[in-house]
Amino acid sequence: MFEQFLQFFYSGVTVGSAYALAALGFTIIYNTSGVINFAQGEFIMLGGMLAAVLVGAGVPLPLAVVIAVVVTSCVGLVMEKTVIQPARDAQVVSLIIITIGASLVVRGLVQIWLGKGTFSLTPFSGDSPIILLGASLLPQSLWVLGVTLVMVALMGWFFGRTLLGKAMLATSHNRVAAQLVGINTERVLLVSFGLAALLGGVGGVLLAPITYTSYDAGIMLGLKGFVAAVLGGLGGGAGAVAGGLILGIAEAMTAGFISSAYKDAVPFVLILFILFFMPRGLFGAKVSDRV
Amino acid sequence: MKAPRMRHPGLLVLAVILAVLPFVLTNAYYLDVAIKIALNAVVVIGLNLLVGYTGQISLGHAAFFGMGAYGSAVLTSHFGWPALAALAAGAATTGLLAFILARPVLKLKGHTLAMATLGLGIIIAMVINNESQWTGGPDGLAVPAFGLLGMDISGETQWYAVAAILLLLVTWGALNLIGSPAGRALQAIHGSEVAARVAGIDTTRFKVRVFVLSAVLASIAGSISAHYIGFITPNMAGFFHSIELVTMVVVGGSASIFGSIIGAALLTILPQFLSAFEGWETVVFGMILILCMIFLPRGLVPSIAAKLRKARG
Amino acid sequence: MLTIKNLDKHFGGVKAVQDISFTIAKGSIHAVIGPNGAGKTTLFNLITGVYTPSAGEILLRGENVAGMSPDALARRGMSRTFQNLQVCMNMSAIDNVMVGAHLLLNQGMFAGMLRLPSVRRADAACRDEAASLMDFVGVGRYVNAHATELSYGVLKRLEIARALAAKPQVLLLDEPAAGLNHTETGEVETLIRKVAQTGVTVVLVEHDMKLVMNLSDHILVLDHGKKLAEGTPAEVRANPDVLAAYLGTDLGAQA
Numbered sequence: 005m006f007e008q009f010l011q012f013f014y015s016g017v018t019v020g021s022a023y024a025l026a027a028l029g030f031t032i033i034y035n036t037s038g039v040i041n042f043a044q045g046e047f048i049m050l051g052g053m054l055a056a057v058l059v060g061a062g063v064p065l066p067l068a069v070v071i072a073v074v075v076t077s078c079v080g081l082v083m084e085k086t087v088i089q090p091a092r093d094a095q096v097v098s099l100i101i102i103t104i105g106a107s108l109v110v111r112g113l114v115q116i117w118l119g120k121g122t123f124s125l126t127p128f129s130g131d132s133p134i135i136l137l138g139a140s141l142l143p144q145s146l147w148v149l150g151v152t153l154v155m156v157a158l159m160g161w162f163f164g165r166t167l168l169g170k171a172m173l174a175t176s177h178n179r180v181a182a183q184l185v186g187i188n189t190e191r192v193l194l195v196s197f198g199l200a201a202l203l204g205g206v207g208g209v210l211l212a213p214i215t216y217t218s219y220d221a222g223i224m225l226g227l228k229g230f231v232a233a234v235l236g237g238l239g240g241g242a243g244a245v246a247g248g249l250i251l252g253i254a255e256a257m258t259a260g261f262i263s264s265a266y267k268d269a270v271p272f273v274l275i276l277f278i279l280f281f282m283p284r285g286l287f288g289a290k291v292s293d294r295v
Numbered sequence: 296m297k298a299p300r301m302r303h304p305g306l307l308v309l310a311v312i313l314a315v316l317p318f319v320l321t322n323a324y325y326l327d328v329a330i331k332i333a334l335n336a337v338v339v340i341g342l343n344l345l346v347g348y349t350g351q352i353s354l355g356h357a358a359f360f361g362m363g364a365y366g367s368a369v370l371t372s373h374f375g376w377p378a379l380a381a382l383a384a385g386a387a388t389t390g391l392l393a394f395i396l397a398r399p400v401l402k403l404k405g406h407t408l409a410m411a412t413l414g415l416g417i418i419i420a421m422v423i424n425n426e427s428q429w430t431g432g433p434d435g436l437a438v439p440a441f442g443l444l445g446m447d448i449s450g451e452t453q454w455y456a457v458a459a460i461l462l463l464l465v466t467w468g469a470l471n472l473i474g475s476p477a478g479r480a481l482q483a484i485h486g487s488e489v490a491a492r493v494a495g496i497d498t499t500r501f502k503v504r505v506f507v508l509s510a511v512l513a514s515i516a517g518s519i520s521a522h523y524i525g526f527i528t529p530n531m532a533g534f535f536h537s538i539e540l541v542t543m544v545v546v547g548g549s550a551s552i553f554g555s556i557i558g559a560a561l562l563t564i565l566p567q568f569l570s571a572f573e574g575w576e577t578v579v580f581g582m583i584l585i586l587c588m589i590f591l592p593r594g595l596v597p598s599i600a601a602k603l604r605k606a607r608g
Numbered sequence: 609m610l611t612i613k614n615l616d617k618h619f620g621g622v623k624a625v626q627d628i629s630f631t632i633a634k635g636s637i638h639a640v641i642g643p644n645g646a647g648k649t650t651l652f653n654l655i656t657g658v659y660t661p662s663a664g665e666i667l668l669r670g671e672n673v674a675g676m677s678p679d680a681l682a683r684r685g686m687s688r689t690f691q692n693l694q695v696c697m698n699m700s701a702i703d704n705v706m707v708g709a710h711l712l713l714n715q716g717m718f719a720g721m722l723r724l725p726s727v728r729r730a731d732a733a734c735r736d737e738a739a740s741l742m743d744f745v746g747v748g749r750y751v752n753a754h755a756t757e758l759s760y761g762v763l764k765r766l767e768i769a770r771a772l773a774a775k776p777q778v779l780l781l782d783e784p785a786a787g788l789n790h791t792e793t794g795e796v797e798t799l800i801r802k803v804a805q806t807g808v809t810v811v812l813v814e815h816d817m818k819l820v821m822n823l824s825d826h827i828l829v830l831d832h833g834k835k836l837a838e839g840t841p842a843e844v845r846a847n848p849d850v851l852a853a854y855l856g857t858d859l860g861a862q863a
Contacts, residue, residue, distance in 0.1 A: 468722070471721050472721045475715060475723065475727055475731065476714075476720065476731065477716055482699050482703070483710075486699055486704075487695065487696050489658070490694035490696065490707075490770075492677065492678040493678045493682055493688050494687075494711070494770065494774060495679050495774060496710050501717070550698065
């Protein structure tokens, strides 16, 4: 029984790490621009799909991974430049619809190019499971978890120590003030989309060996990443990671012990619960509005 | 006695168009598209009342459509209910669910409201998909004919009459609503909720009611669509359909009843052209959404109306 | 008409309003003034139901309405305008005013959809009323305009028309002269006097001292959330504490 629990725990942590990366991407964009990027999931899908296609074309795995992540980041930059910039001051509803439109375009293009089939990647260091405390853990899971933690640490360093990172944080708190101090807020927005796309791409590449990826994998991943971000309070890296892991584990437990058909409902039930009872998430600060 | 002023010339135009159309569209296929447009327009008008006029968001509205469709289908095929009763039961259940959900959901605003409606829509669609013993699951469900007054409605012409009459009624009701104190209250909630409250408007009650109204309209349209098409699948309640509906509102015109009809028409016809190119359909939809929000944020009909007003001086 | 007793409001550690008490007589014009941050808008928001007091009572015609929602207060005859102009820019000018009369019509959605004769009649009467209100406040010429076509000064008066549409007993004006030029301010002053003459009790928050001194029957001065002084314009003008608060202690001591 304990082994079963541990098994679900491991798979929950694995997929939770991917959610954490997606959540980080959401959080970065939301914090610098107030936009909820509904296309975040497509970045994850792109990372996995591109890497799979490149490997299938004979490119060595490490190179394929790098190219996939770079291209995905570029897609994020292009998206910001072409679609978000022109509508920067629009209403919330408009921005939501625009990002949904962008996600449709990306998904549709991938569907046209690569069809509706599923793709997968070979695991980075083989697929013989490691036995840990009586349950088996895929080596790929260690990659996912490890890289996620590294990325979170890198983000922490970036936002805390580098000038550009601090500029981005300043923009997130008060865009006009940041502009007045000479921060190029347009570039900040561009970088934030690029970063979010990069994180998504990395997540996609890491996850592809474990779960099959296909042209429509982005929808659910994106939505779940968003749930994880809201769980974590849409604030900082720690919240996003915690949110992602909690969501992944909750999902795995539901799939294992309750019903695998409804495991996909877990994030949405969770998000409704959070939105109704704890709109600030688990880690968000309490704020009073000044009228 | 004053001669009655034509309050809604548009309504008359619509009625004339609807009456003349079957004689112009001799092909059964075109009539089929017209029927689908009319039924979509009913949903879109309801959604527009909620989104365009009252300023809320719903990214899960297809779920209500699906509930109506599956409610009718299940009650008529598994339990042998008469079609009209099933339709009423579906609408009542959908309305009740919307009523229960509305209060907590509509406390939210902006992104959080969008996510909440999205989540609800997905959960409902998931239930429809998974409970296959009732709903037939992903394989879909066949729907018996719609019996009315002892006669089965069949053939494009009869269905067209049903759809056209429904559309006219809904348009008439919606136009009346917008011009009434309740309609102004809804728009005031969109314009400035705090101003509406200090004017004495119970904003929560109005938001709940328009949400329920739009859900019920979607359910009724869903039920009729189910009987018309004869076969339903869980996609009808799915996320993409919800996005299609929002696109119709946004493209045709937020806060415009006739815009809703135009939007429904354009975006029902469009997939017909692209039906062979699924990927392209998605891409084109996405591009339409993006371009519309950047260049015509108020939608086609209001933007054109504004240009005409300016030209007139 | 309106009595405030020991009103308190904290936001976390910030005491925005402390132990404020005063009475407003029916039919009078009562101004609330004070330096920035004195708590005037907070006091206003407390009276009009936007905030709930931490302590104290707000008695409207003897009934304690502290903490009631804005729409409940509207039903009890209270109307207000907003400092930052809360006009519905998605509606026409006359529709904005008609919204103000919502309580008087009180028609639900179902009646609206069916366009029952009762709705039709009430609506037509409401429209006429709204048009004459727009005349009353001086924007009658814009009766067919859309809110987006109107200038700031016109919108400010439109908001007053909306507030009057409910036939309130108490009208609260939040900085009615903010952002207006000299001429427009004079017009607002005349308008407020006209309104008070119809028997409506007017309470205003305002920075324009000339307007306040000309109009008010009674003035309440706030500073740092507390009542600093209270009285007729003449009394307040001569009060050394008031002068000190506005101009600084040195000048105040010299006055």
